[in-house]
Amino acid sequence: MIIDAILKINPTAKVVVRDNDINTIEWHQGTTPISKADIEAQFPAVELDIAMADLRIKRNAKLAETDFHALSDNTMSAEMTTYRQELRDITDGITTVAQANAVVFPTKP
Numbered sequence: 018m019i020i021d022a023i024l025k026i027n028p029t030a031k032v033v034v035r036d037n038d039i040n041t042i043e044w045h046q047g048t049t050p051i052s053k054a055d056i057e058a059q060f061p062a063v064e065l066d067i068a069m070a071d072l073r074i075k076r077n078a079k080l081a082e083t084d085f086h087a088l089s090d091n092t093m094s095a096e097m098t099t100y101r102q103e104l105r106d107i108t109d110g111i112t113t114v115a116q117a118n119a120v121v122f123p124t125k126p
Contacts, residue, residue: 022059
């Protein structure tokens with residue numbers, strides 16, 4: 018998470034962190050060091066990124082389970098169309114880790 022926080026501040030940073038310990042950061046190739054406080058301030062954003070990535074993985078798996086319904090030789094039911102749209106929209110408006118973790122997936126028809 019430390020490297021992810023650093024990369025949010027400086028996407029081109031060259032850095033090594035040992036044992037995920039903020040006190041072991043090594044800055045390489047002329048990368049300007051970033052203060053620990055600035056790095057730690059990015060932790061909530063990184064945690065949200067991780068929660069959203071996990072949510073998208075679960076959502077994408079559910080979409081993949083029903084992809085065959087969208088093939089050109091199938092006629093998708095209105096219920097399945099709605100279900101798939103609800104899955105695609107499931108990340109809309111989520112701004113906190115708690116919201117991401119509280120998502121309830123729609124029931125597959």
